[in-house]
Structures are given as C-alpha cells and as structure tokens.
Amino acid sequence: xxxxxxxxxxxxxxxxxxxxxxxxxxxxxxxxxxxxxxxxxxxxxxxxxxxxxxxxxxxxxxxxxxxxxxxxxxxxxxxxxxxxxxxxxxxxxxxxxxxxxxxxxxxxxxxxxxxxxxxxxxxxxxxxxxxxxxxxxxxxxxxxxxxxxxxxxxxxxxxxxxxxxxxxxxxxxxxxxxxxxxxxxxxxxxxxxxxxxxxxxxxxxxxxxxxxxxxxxxxxxxxxxxxxxxxxxxxxxxxxxxxxxxxxxxxxxxxxxxxxxxxxxxxxxxxxxxxxxxxxxxxxxxxxxxxxxxxxxxxxxxxxxxxxxxxxxxxxxxxxxxxxxxxxxxxxxxxxxxxxxxxxxxxxxxxxxxxxxxxxxxxxxxxxxxxxxxxxxxxxxxxxxxxxxxxxxxxxxxxxxxxxxxxxxxxxxxxxxxxxxxxxxxxxxxxxxxxxxxxxxxxxxxxxxxxxxxxxxxxxxxxxxxxxxxxxxxxxxxxxxxxxxxxxxxxxxxxxxxxxxxxxxxxxxxxxxxxxxxxxxxxxxxxxxxxxxxxxxxxxxxxxxxxxxxxxxxxxxxxxxxxxxxxxxxxxxxxxxxxxxxxxxxxxxxxxxxxxxxxxxxxxxxxxxxxxxxxxxxxxxxxxxxxxxxxxxxxxxxxxxxxxxxxxxxxxxxxxxxxxxxxxxxxxxxxxxxxxxxxxxxxxxxxxxxxxxxxxxxxxxxxxxxxxxxxxxxxxxxxxxxxxxxxxxxxxxxxxxxxxxxxxxxxxxxxxxxxx
Amino acid sequence: xxxxxxxxxxxxxxxxxxxxxxxxxxxxxxxxxxxxxxxxxxxxxxxxxxxxxxxxxxxxxxxxxxxxxxxxxxxxxxxxx
Numbered sequence: 001x002x003x004x005x006x007x008x009x010x011x012x013x014x015x016x017x018x019x020x021x022x023x024x025x026x027x028x029x030x031x032x033x034x035x036x037x038x039x040x041x042x043x044x045x046x047x048x049x050x051x052x053x054x055x056x057x058x059x060x061x062x063x064x065x066x067x068x069x070x071x072x073x074x075x076x077x078x079x080x081x082x083x084x085x086x087x088x089x090x091x092x093x094x095x096x097x098x099x100x101x102x103x104x105x106x107x108x109x110x111x112x113x114x115x116x117x118x119x120x121x122x123x124x125x126x127x128x129x130x131x132x133x134x135x136x137x138x139x140x141x142x143x144x145x146x147x148x149x150x151x152x153x154x155x156x157x158x159x160x161x162x163x164x165x166x167x168x169x170x171x172x173x174x175x176x177x178x179x180x181x182x183x184x185x186x187x188x189x190x191x192x193x194x195x196x197x198x199x200x201x202x203x204x205x206x207x208x209x210x211x212x213x214x215x216x217x218x219x220x221x222x223x224x225x226x227x228x229x230x231x232x233x234x235x236x237x238x239x240x241x242x243x244x245x246x247x248x249x250x251x252x253x254x255x256x257x258x259x260x261x262x263x264x265x266x267x268x269x270x271x272x273x274x275x276x277x278x279x280x281x282x283x284x285x286x287x288x289x290x291x292x293x294x295x296x297x298x299x300x301x302x303x304x305x306x307x308x309x310x311x312x313x314x315x316x317x318x319x320x321x322x323x324x325x326x327x328x329x330x331x332x333x334x335x336x337x338x339x340x341x342x343x344x345x346x347x348x349x350x351x352x353x354x355x356x357x358x359x360x361x362x363x364x365x366x367x368x369x370x371x372x373x374x375x376x377x378x379x380x381x382x383x384x385x386x387x388x389x390x391x392x393x394x395x396x397x398x399x400x401x402x403x404x405x406x407x408x409x410x411x412x413x414x415x416x417x418x419x420x421x422x423x424x425x426x427x428x429x430x431x432x433x434x435x436x437x438x439x440x441x442x443x444x445x446x447x448x449x450x451x452x453x454x455x456x457x458x459x460x461x462x463x464x465x466x467x468x469x470x471x472x473x474x475x476x477x478x479x480x481x482x483x484x485x486x487x488x489x490x491x492x493x494x495x496x497x498x499x500x501x502x503x504x505x506x507x508x509x510x511x512x513x514x515x516x517x518x519x520x521x522x523x524x525x526x527x528x529x530x531x532x533x534x535x536x537x538x539x540x541x542x543x544x545x546x547x548x549x550x551x552x553x554x555x556x557x558x559x560x561x562x563x564x565x566x567x568x569x570x571x572x573x574x575x576x577x578x579x580x581x582x583x584x585x586x587x588x589x590x591x592x593x594x595x596x597x598x599x600x601x602x603x604x605x606x607x608x609x610x611x612x613x614x615x616x617x618x619x620x621x622x623x624x625x626x627x628x629x630x631x632x633x634x635x636x637x638x639x640x641x642x643x644x645x646x647x648x649x650x651x652x653x654x655x656x657x658x659x660x661x662x663x664x665x666x667x668x669x670x671x672x673x674x675x676x677x678x679x680x681x682x683x684x685x686x687x688x689x690x691x692x693x694x695x696x697x698x699x700x701x702x703x704x705x706x707x708x709x710x711x712x713x714x715x716x717x718x719x720x721x722x723x724x725x726x727x728x729x730x731x732x733x734x735x736x737x738x739x740x741x742x743x744x745x746x747x748x749x750x751x752x753x754x755x756x
Numbered sequence: 757x758x759x760x761x762x763x764x765x766x767x768x769x770x771x772x773x774x775x776x777x778x779x780x781x782x783x784x785x786x787x788x789x790x791x792x793x794x795x796x797x798x799x800x801x802x803x804x805x806x807x808x809x810x811x812x813x814x815x816x817x818x819x820x821x822x823x824x825x826x827x828x829x830x831x832x833x834x835x836x837x
Contacts, residue, residue: 111827144803223767249828251766253773323771347780 001185003315004042005369022049028384037379043371046316047285047379051688054553056282057383060519068546069537077508078545080203086126087547088203089509091573095466096200098130100247101140101474101513101569101634103552108190108439113251117165118252118352119192119371121324123621124169125257125278128264129327131204132196135446136460137166139176139192140474140513140567141437144185146429146754149333151180154188163440168254169261172449173441174458177474178565180429183482183663186557191513191550191567194356195472197462206277208295208330208356213274215288215299216336217325218343218350218729219260220283223309226250226322227729230315234696236639256325256443261684264327272339275330285379288354292376295330298359303352303366315366330356386519388604393523400483402616404602404635409612411680415734418679421611422655422736425684426743430609431652433663452579454660456499456648457572459580465578473499473532474570477651477686478563479604480619486528486534487619489566493538493573494627494688496570501631502646503578506573508541512549512568518560519553527564535566541601541624544570556614581638585694588722590644594654594692594715595630600681607684607686616723620688627689629710634691642702645694655683657692658726663744668723674715675731683728694720758803759836760815764824765796800825807835
C-alpha cells in the first residue's frame, strides 16, 4: 500500500485527481495548485475539499455576512464576537454567556435519530470550547406536512434523538419551535442551540500559540463515520475494488460527551490549556488548520499517532473523519502530564498528535512520510469567496399581489363561524400543544430552569445567589420571509426580541441559523441577501449585535427550495429571575390589555395557511421604534412589578394568545372585542409588535403612564375570572364561548394523534 | 414450522457506545485480553410451514425494513431447521 506523499506530488505532477467527485470546481483545484506550487497530495486534496466546502468556508454567504460585523454598533456587552466558536457576552456580576445555534438538517433527514442527536452534541462542544459550562439547549424544528407518511418517521426520530442525547447529558431543553409546512417535506430543519455560562476569566479561544507547545487530541477514538464522499480518495489508495462505501452518518455517545464536558472544564480551570478547538465538520483537518492559522502559524502533526477505532482507515479518511465527541487542545510541554492525568481521571483517551512551530506551514506525517505541507491559512480562512448572482424571482410580484382579501379568502362573518374557526385553529398542528414533544425532553434538570416551553422564552438562573439570569428565544415565521425575505427576517428578529422582553429580560445579543435553498439559484441567493440585510439593519436599529451564527444552504429537493428560513435567536439578561413575567393569568379580576395596534394583516398568517392553504400578499408592517418602545414597557413593567402576566402575539393572532394564557392558567376570561375593529381581524390578524398583558387593578394607572410615556397603544379588552370558559363578546353581535376543557383536549390531542 | 434467525448489528465503521461500555466494564472487572466488543440484537422468527425461497425473500424484506435500520446497521438471515 503506497501513500501519496509530498515528494511524489512534486515528482508526478500530472496525475489525474478526483477533485470533482470531492465537490471542488476546476478553478478551485487550479487555485490549490497555485497555492502549493504543485499538485496537492491526496491528503491535501481531501483537506482543501472539505474546508473549502460551503459548509466550512461560507464561500457563498461570506460577502453578505460581513454586514453583521460592519453595520452593528459595538455593544459594550460583547466580549468575543463573530469568528470564534461562539460569541460571548457580558451579563454582569462577572458572568459571561455564550450561545450559538447550528443546523443539522441533512444528516437528520438521512438518519433522524442520530442526525438530531449529533446536532445537539456538536453545538454543545462549540460552547465548551469557549470555556463555558453548557446550561441549556433549545431546538427549533421544522417538518413537512403533518399528514405526509414520511413526516412521522422524521418527527419521531428527531424528537427522540434530541431527547436521548440532551437528557443523557443532563441539559434542560427550555424551548424552541415546532413547525410543519410542506416546503420542508424532503428537507426538515433541525437547528440546535446551546447556551453556556462562565466567569469572565474563563473565556478561551481557538488558537495554537507558543512554539513547542503540544497539540493533544482527546475524547472518542477516530472512526470511519461521517466520511462520506472522501471514500473516493480511499478507493484510489486501496485496491481497485475500493472499500465498502463509508456511511455519511455519525453515531453519538452522550455519556462520552458528558465526560468530555467535565474533563474539558477541569483542564481549562486548572490553567493547563493555551488554545482549544472542538472537532466537528471536517474533523482533524479543520481543528489543526484553524488552530494553526489563529496562532503562531505553524504546526506539525504525526497523524499515525491518532487513536483509531478502525485500524484500516487511510490517512485521508482520518483527516476527514467526523467521529463525534473529540476535542483538540494546545498545551505547554511542562503541563502535558497534568493534562493527561485529568483525562485519565475522566476515563478519556488522549494523545499528543502534534507540536506548534514557527514554520508558517501545517505539515502532517504518516509513518515517517510527509503527506501534507500547506500554509494553514490557505486551508482555514483563504478559501474561495463567491459573489453569486442574485435575482429577485419573477414569481415574487404575483405572490405579493395575491393578498388575502375577504374576496380572495372567505372569512367567518357570524359568531357560529367564528367558533368553528376557533376550534379548527386550536387543532392546527402549528398551534396545537407541543407537550407531546417537550415531555420527551428533560426541562428542569440542573435545577435552574425558571421558564420553559410553553412560555415565550426559556429562562435560566445563572447566579444562584443574586438570582441573575438569562432568557433565550428563537423564532421565525418562514412564510413571512417567503413573501418578503427582508421584512421576514426583521419580523423573526422582532418576535424573538419581544419574546425575551416579555419575560422581563433585556435583549443583549443575537445569533442566527440561516436555512435556505441552493446558493447556485439566483433567486435563493437574492432571498439570502435580502434576509441578511434585513437582519443586519434591524440589529443596527435595535443596538443588539450578532455574536455568531450558521448558514445552511442546499435545503432543496430538485428545483424546489424550502421557504427562506432565517431562524433568529435572541438572548437577554434579567437582574433577578424572581422578577420575571410569565404567561399565566393567575388572579381573577385582573385586567387584560392588548399592547400595540391590530391591523388587517393576514398575509402569511397561520389562518391563511391552515384554513385556506394560502400564501400571498405582503407580510405585516414592522416599525422597529414601536417594537423597541413595546419592549421597554414590558421590561420596565416586569421590573416594577406592574405586570402579573404577559404573552407574545404571533402565530394564530390574539385568539391563540388568549387561549394559550387560559390553558396555562386553567382559568377563564371574558374578552370584549373593541367596537372599532372587525372581530375576525381582531382575533386572527398577525400584526407585529403586540403583546397581551395582565395587570391587577392597583397597577392599571402605572401601566397607563408607562405606555403613554413610551408611546405604546394600550387597549383594555377584558378581565380574568374564576370561570372555566373563555368568552369573546361582541362577535358580530353575539358571544362566542369555549370551555377550557374543550380547548385543552382539542389542543393536546393533535400531536399524539399524528405521531404518538 | 421453521426457525429463522435474524442478527442485526451496527455497521463495523459505526461507533457502538454500548459495546464500548461493555469493553470498559470488562477492564474494570479485571478481565483483560478483549480488544473490542460489538453488540447487536437477535430476532428469532418462527415461521409457519417451509421456508421457501419466496418466504426467505419476504423475511429479508422484513429484516431490511422493520428489524434493522439499513442506514447504520447490517443484518444476516439464517434458517435454523
């Protein structure tokens, strides 16, 4: 068995290489040859192909993502920005928080359980590599049509995978999203978010500094999983028949990950580590080239020292393997023994695979033969950057013109029809109770969960003495983004911002997971550019920096892309979680107010989707000044103890908001629909920047002055009572009643009936 | 009556956390010399009548679609008397 080494690459420059099968374009291959001054060895080709892939290099998105850095005001809470494994923000009292969301869409469609499980594992390692202890996870999920035969397989596997991995790790799952739309049939979206906390002095970065320092690979052994396309190379190296096609699926081991968390935090806190990096996509190739290019610029690796699960792996495969639960650390020579002792204590295998040097090159040896000799920056950071063509799709005009007017979509016009619609909407899979999913997750482990689904945000207590805590929400109505990607991204951000403010937390930082179709489609690229610009503009206006994010392209089947789905996560801080506002209206006699203005805005709404299967028109208008004013009222009202409950108004409109509050409290209310608005519009419009708040009588004056001080419109619509009925009065001259029991049994039956 | 045994195991290149845990336990119990443990599951199907070629194809189909997850697992089918 001969290995393609640097010497033979210099000697035989003209052999044919399977760059196309590895996903490299001819000009990219030429550029590699230019950088090296010769053809790449097969190992180098493997490294470049995977590091220059869309997933690792962001080659199509980079030019647009720059806006997040250039447009956003430096917020003094930001400690570490974009570019590291995850951004870090200061939340006060010496605490810092890191959070990030990543997609694991494609693997989760192929093998739902393991795909989703390893998605959780990957994002958790990103968080620990910053030096933080993971404290919570959240999972925004999107699936195809609920009644499609394949959806059941995907839903069951993904939910079980997230629960299986997260529960074993002992991390509470505090929220997320669950959305069904035929646009995701062959491309379900599994986005995984993790939050970690640390003291300021514990922040760590991914860089290999200090000549002579050891590079240690620790954690699980390296196996043949997640190699996928690189088997093309392996088959060249081995006999003519080639090995069996390696599966592209990875299997996770949450118990190993738990040991890895504890081991990593111990070596970090003991001051044994100079730089650290998790191994995710592109495995050792990614970790070594990124560490080297962020440090002194040189590194040598003895690849044959890597501990293997399968001794037949070729060097190309070892470089590429995406085996889970591995980390890479840079350690001073005199601390290596102490580092290895900690690993032994946690039953973690570790081996020194390389050394930092000042050569400016990343060199890799395999049993004495040099198989890689490259400038590390050329692999990790200087990949191709594309300005892909953009074009507003021609069908956009027709779609935006197709507004859901009463003539186009029949609306209920009598009390009886409103009641019928009410019950249909409660049973809509996108609005129904998510308990069937979230009861499979552990929500309260670690004992610091303050709020979890169905609340608007998840909230975690960070400091057990002062009560300082954080709130996190993720949101996106992709139908709005399909109607107008610029405004859709802003609406997603606004909703997430509002959901954090509603709990009483002050929004501090933004992360995102941008799920789109193929960047090679000019229409998709236009959607992407619009969404990124919309988000960056909104972040600038609201003063909240983007601390990091993730782009997932190629979410499409054939020519049909998913709805553009820019999932936005917002993180906020609250001084004392005891002052939070929940969504449960607890006390009879308290007044119910709607904050904000309800307009006839049904385009992209859940009603148009569920009742009519319609998508057209323009999404709700958004004024970020109004959103900001509303947030101030909510945050201040929470701090001052004015609000006894608050809830976001989004999917399903006010009707859904009232129902959710009633179900949460198991207590009824009477809502009088204001005379100046159409009852149907009042109930199901999805106008932005609205919230329902509940106040005791002695605080009504305080709410009024708070709202007028910030210019927020407040309308008293009713009061909480002791009944077990939700009553809407003034519905086309009559009252519409639904019992809490009827609403609950309808709402909670939906998901078990579909997937249980 | 015939017995058909279907063995299902993770593909060799796929990580087997349970097997790994068993191997770890062997070491802790002082039982050395076992260098790898892979675990799987076995289905014993009792078949009505003879196992004809058609029947065997059907059983293979059962093994492929229900008893195993072909994305990450391999299976073998063996007819026992």
